[in-house]
Amino acid sequence: MKLEDRIQNIKTLLSYCPVATNEVMLYDDVCEDFFSKFFSSHPDRFEKPEFDKCYVQIELISILDKDVRTKHYTVGLSYCYNYDRSDGEDWTHYYFNDSECYFREWQHPDLEYNELPDHIWERIQNILYNKATETINKGLDSAKASVEYWQKKKEEFDNKLQLCTTDT
DSSP states (O other), X not given: OOHHHHHHHHHHHHXXXXXXXXXXXEOOHHHHHHHHHHHHTOTTTXXXXXXXXXXXXXXXXXXXXXXXXXXXXXXXXXXXEEEETTTEEEEEEEEBOOTTOOOOGGGOOOBOGXXXXXXXXXXHHHHHHXXXXXHHHHHHHHHHHHHHHHHHHHHHHXXXXXXXXOOO
């Protein structure tokens, strides 16, 4: 599959994923191993991950165009680079150069899509597909349960309600 198509698939899938509809953790041994090595081996570019295992959060980032009316989307990666039991976690965030996005001077992209091999993008796409499917199915189950509840309430209402009418 062409990289552009894979990235478009990932952007689409991210829009259906949980946590504010656009973020997901990549709990996968192969991704964890790859990103641990990737971010640790470039200390001049990236924060060194806190732990040997580097679980990455992937998200869809909207960036306004020059006219500040049009949104474009790129993909971002985040991970914990410092964990202190007394005051919590520090996360770092990197995002990809996307030809659709206009970046201001302070919004320079940190990564190129082609820096990650296709087998990693493919794993990410599969993880996101499963997460999106799970999220949609949970939403449908919740909606069905809500409809059933209100249908029962309506039946109860229709069957039990007898209003008193008094002629004066």
